[in-house]
Amino acid sequence: MKKSIKTSIRFLSMIMVVIAFITTIILSINFVDKNNIFSVTNIIVLVVLLVIAFIAGTINANLIIFPLKKMEKGMKSVSEGKFIDTKHLKDYTSLTEIKELIESYTSMMELIKKNSFDLNSQQSKTEIILEHMADGVVAFSISKQVVHMNKSAMRLLNIEKSYDTFDKITSKLKIELDFDKIMYLPNYKSIETKITVGENALNIVFVPFFSDRLSPMGVIMVIRNITESVKLDNMRKEFVANVSHELKTPLTSIKGYSETMMTGDLTFAEITRFAKVINQEANRMDRLVADLLQLSRFDYKKVSWKKMMFSIVDLAQSVCEKMQYAAKEKNHHLECIVTVEPPNVYADRDAIEQVIMNIVSNSIKYTREGGTITVYVGSINGNVYIKVIDNGIGIPPQDLNRIFERFYRVDKARSRKMGGTGLGLSIVKEIIDGNDGTIDIRSEVNKGTEVIITLPTKVKA
Ligand SMILES: Nc1ncnc2c1ncn2[C@@H]1O[C@H](COP(=O)(O)OP(=O)(O)OP(=O)(O)O)[C@@H](O)[C@H]1O
Ligand SMILES: [Mg+2]
Known part of the structure; x- marks a missing residue:
């Protein structure tokens, strides 16, 4: 409602009250019949007074009811989440009590509006968190x-x-x-x-x-x-079981042979043979403990790499020479071929030597007598690679992605017979990761295995 209308209504109401007042006085003085109280004149005067009072009362009442109705409507709309502006409601009335009521109502509404806004934003924040967790x-x-x-x-x-x-x-x-x-x-x-x-x-x-x-x-x-933590927990349990088993097997042999030797009634040849077995088993335990210690140093980040620039060709050739004896024992043909003269690599030389030895020794172990093992060294698109290819027994596809796990062996019995503990490739992986290289294995059962390593040629910034 416009301000002019509101003012007019208020003005009209005041006029009506004044008219009623004046009319009452005039009528009381001039027209009231004092002799007969129930005369027609008196009744007419009464009716006129009542009509005027009614009109004035209605207008005045409306000035009170209108703001109250507005407030009621305002409260109803709050429940629907709407807020009606009630600030100008007090212009409708001149009654102080109603004005005070409107003021309290307005400040209460402002508070509800603020709380509702806070609540809504809190709710939407909670919903976003819940949805994205x-x-x-x-x-x-x-x-x-x-x-x-x-x-x-x-x-x-x-x-x-x-x-x-x-x-x-x-x-x-x-x-x-x-x-x-x-x-x-x-x-x-x-x-x-x-x-x-x-x-x-x-x-x-x-x-x-x-x-x-x-x-x-x-x-x-x-x-x-909790899939990952269950997996890790299982791996930890498996690891402890594996270590115990790997230590128990050679220990049982050592114990058995040494007890037999202690009986005293053995020939010199028997004693030599038993001592050889004990020595082999002790070496096996020694290797296992050395591997475990190396892995533990990786785990606790206690390894400090001695990185330097060196020729990978020289290193690969020297490894091939060192492994020739083991290869000859199985009648394998082992050779090193340089495809494209590669640039020097930047890595820990001793650690990379251990990697190549491990992979070549796997090829020697897991290739039947008279096999061929070739170590290719070269570079492609500026990357230096070493590729070890054999025509051995190969690795089944389901085992390929587990091959770097500690103690993982495709055929436990066969690997153990060859002195393997299943830690070699897990150490290889740690070394390659620590030297910013990559390692990939491709294999086909009964056809052979290919291990490809790449190494950085630049000092990492
Ligand atoms: N060239 C390969 N041909 C076929 N199988 C292989 C080859 N290299 C690795 N494997 C398989 O992967 C398994 C894990 O190799 P890894 O070098 O980690 O252990 P290992 O040779 O058994 O023991 P370790 O190296 O500790 O003496 C081996 O047991 C073998 O089953
Ligand atoms: Mg190995």
């Missing part, structure tokens, strides 16, 4: 209905939105849990369980949530993917 979160109301489920929860549990109750979700996951038991857990504790969904190991926590008055409002389910 890696952990899954599902909230259930007291009636077991899903009130919120983030994307991670759907992905981890492999469910869609149609799983909208506690019972549907827990029965799909085969979790036997009583909702009420979670709701009324003593001391607000939580219930934790571990399940597997597809390839993922999941840790699930159910925890009740409460209102301000600490009465239970529902249950929150938090889902965490």
